[in-house]
Amino acid sequence: GQNIDQPTEMTATEGAIVQINCTYQTSGFNGLFWYQQHAGEAPTFLSYNVLDGLEEKGRFSSFLSRSKGYSYLLLKELQMKDSASYLCAVTDSNYQLIWGAGTKLIIKP
């Protein structure tokens, strides 16, 4: 079966760095997305990785290792507004998106 695993919840301090991991087992791989979802709102696109390595976009970076079936989202200089759920999703061999359950990130002052 297809499976994406993320931690359910993480807590971090304002100004710090946090890494949210995602491991996947899917039938084929055609890219991995990270989305941010604030409570009660729609998911919004953060990043896309299809090749191994690190993609940096401002305070957010996303890493992919296809051989390990592993990705992480790195958030630097955390702000209170970063409190949200972070969803990992993988495009499988049929180009369908398989979603993880999301990681709720709580930022404390």
Place this chain on the structure above:
Amino acid sequence: DVKVTQSSRYLVKRTGEKVFLECVQDMDHENMFWYRQDPGLGLRLIYFSYDVKMKEKGDIPEGYSVSREKKERFSLILESASTNQTSMYLCASKGGSGMTDTQYFGPGTRLTVL
């Protein structure tokens, strides 16, 4: 800016009622999707459509149907609502068929079936 709108943010219905959830996008996207989102579970695909009048079943189509008569509008229908269909329903749209095309989501409809 891509805009995806959904007809209601909150909806309360009774068991057995027919429920219509509507989604409209303004970016001329070919692909539209309906998901449900439940606590502890990932987004689950109910149906998707890659063109007008075309529809494909997702992972959990039972108890649902869809309609796409116009490119910009994709409707989700619960023929006879049941309590286990209480959930957050999210609509998304995506242009083209490329792997990297991002899905843009509507604000969601929180449906409660009593």
